[in-house]
Every structure is written in structure tokens, then in C-alpha cells.
Amino acid sequence: MAPRLQRQIKVFMLMMVSLCAGAQTSADSTLAVFEQWMARHGRIYMNNLEKAKRYEIFLKSFRFIENFxxxxxxxxxxxxxxxSDLTTEEFKARYTGFQAMSKSSKSSTATTFKYQNATEVQYVSPPESANWVDKGVVGDVKDQGDGCGSCWAFSAVGAVESLLAIKKSVFADLSEQQLVDCDKANKGCKGGRMERAFDYISRHxxxxxxxxxxxxxxxxxxxxAASASVTKIDDYYSIPVNERWIERSVSQQPVSVAVDGDSDDFKYYKGGIFSGPCGKKLSHAVLIVGYGRSDSDGKNYWLIKNSWxxxxxxxxxxxxxxSTxxxxxxxxxxxSASHPYLN
Incomplete structure (x- = not known):
């Protein structure tokens, strides 16, 4: 018998003994937390062996959170x-979806990235803070769901929704599904990039x-449905790797970015100013909707909108x-920061 299956059966037996004995042990207490978590998130497993497997993963998550x-x-x-019942590999496959550029894909993509620089737009010093949520031009937080790596579409659509609200005072809830199904430069649920999505929206x-x-x-x-599209953008820009240029752009509109979002710390983030640890292997797309400084500890931060x-x-x-x-x-x-453009 495979060691992993043996371990799952052992966990399952401990679960059953704990429940039958009614012992007030630490394991029994954690099992109760797991049952409450299942009820809250609507988890129903196909059998007790699968439940034992998920309980084992949940225990690791619970201990990590408690210790942290x-x-x-x-x-x-x-x-x-x-x-909390997903492995890192399962989480990444189901809930991320940013497609990082490789050397080969840079030459094969039909999209030519357009970089915003000082020759195109006169640089002005950005304000100390910006918050587009408070200004009422950021749409509701959405949920990309389980099993579709469409974060890139949510980031791009969120940026376009806010741009319309800022430029034209039009508050529209736009379609991520159109990008997932129709934007052939991207790979739908298998991942994509916001620049390509912006290019699609500018054309279609x-x-x-x-x-x-x-x-x-x-x-x-x-x-x-796609032929009934209600709005286009004029163009898009990819922003150079420069904090001040991104601040300047965010002070004018929300900006699409990618992050390394695979770590347990990022996955289980609950509140405060996230400081890592995390790497720079970009896997998940989000939207910067502001920036500022914390009153409590003086840390500078980006305010990002997620799609979870x-x-x-x-x-x-x-x-x-x-500002690290x-x-x-x-x-x-x-x-990998970019934003749509509209005259």
C-alpha cells in the first residue's frame, strides 16, 4: 500500500476514534473546526477517504496559520x-492563471507591447496617496471561481471598468467571459496576459x-453576445519596471499587474500590510486601485483588488x-504593469 494512502487511512481512523470516543483532545477540537469550516464553505466530499485526505491538508493549513x-x-x-483544504499545486492550478512571458513566446505573440515613457507622456510627480475605491470608480470584487485560471481577464476588465467610470462617468459591469471564450491570443482558463486582453478590447x-x-x-x-459589445478602448500601455512610474499611472487610473501569489502567506492573507515572503515568479493577476501609507506603522503599500x-x-x-x-x-x-488608454 502506498505510504500516502496509508497516512490518509490513519488520519481517517483517528477521526473516527475521536468522534466515537467523544474525547476532548486537541485533535477532536481541530476536527470540530474542520467540520465548521466545511459547513461554512459548503464542502461535501465524495467519501470518507477523500474527507480524510482533505482533513490532513486542512490540518497543515491550520497549524501554519496558528503558528504564524x-x-x-x-x-x-x-x-x-x-x-484551506487545497495543496499548493491544486491552489495554483485552480485559482491563478497569469501567463508569464518566455523568450520564445515574446517573439511568437501577435501582440506588440507598447511601453509608456517620458517621450509619450510628460512625467509629473504623483501625489502621496490615491484610492480609487473611495472615489467610487472601482467595481465590486468578483470571484473567478474554482478551476478557471481567468485572473488575467478579471484584472483587465476591472481596469477598463474603472477607466470608463473615470473618463466618461459610465459605471459598467463588463464581461470577463467574453475574453475567456473569444480572445484567442490568450488561453482562456489556462491563463493569459492583460496586455493581450486590452489589445482584444481595443479591436473588438x-x-x-x-x-x-x-x-x-x-x-x-x-x-x-460578443458582437453586441458596448465599449472599446483606444489603446493600452505597458509600464516600465519603475515604482514612481507605476505610482504616477495609478494616481490617474487603476493599473493591471501580476504577482507571485503561490505562497501560503499570500493564499491565507487576512489583513494588514503584506510584506512577504514571496518570490518574483509571476503567477496571478490583480488590479492596483490605490496606494498610501499606514497610520499605524508608517509602511507604504499598494492597494490591490483581487478576484477571489x-x-x-x-x-x-x-x-x-x-517602496522596499x-x-x-x-x-x-x-x-508586469499595464493599463488601458482612452481619449
């Missing part, structure tokens, strides 16, 4: 959420969410440390 929060001297905290436009609703999966392009629902982080948002002096920023947030 006990350490103190942290600028952020972590907590249980909808990802994008429909309302109500006319082309999200399905948490990829299908054939609905040509009828409102139960993650600070009601779907994260404050990620800014490291190339690319925390989690590589400065390495």
Missing part, C-alpha cells in the same frame, strides 16, 4: 479561508456582464508593501 499568528511582530495576519470591444455572463469555465465564443471573492483578505482587497527598494517590488508587483 502566534509569532507576533508581523505587519499582517493570516486566517482560514476557502483554500467588450459586452456587458449581463449579456455575456461568467460561467467559471471556457466555451466557444458567443459571437452574438470578498471572503479573501480585506473584503477581497490586499495592502501589499511598497528591491527590484520589481514585493512579489514582483512592478514587473
Amino acid at each position: 499568528n502566534k509569532e507576533g511582530n508581523r505587519s499582517y495576519r493570516v486566517g482560514l479561508n476557502q483554500f 470591444g467588450i459586452a456587458y456582464e449581463k449579456d455575456y455572463p461568467y460561467k467559471n469555465g471556457q466555451g466557444n465564443c458567443n459571437e452574438t 471573492g470578498q471572503q479573501w483578505g480585506e473584503k477581497g482587497y490586499m495592502r501589499l508593501q511598497r 527598494g528591491t527590484y520589481g517590488g514585493i512579489c514582483g508587483i512592478e514587473l
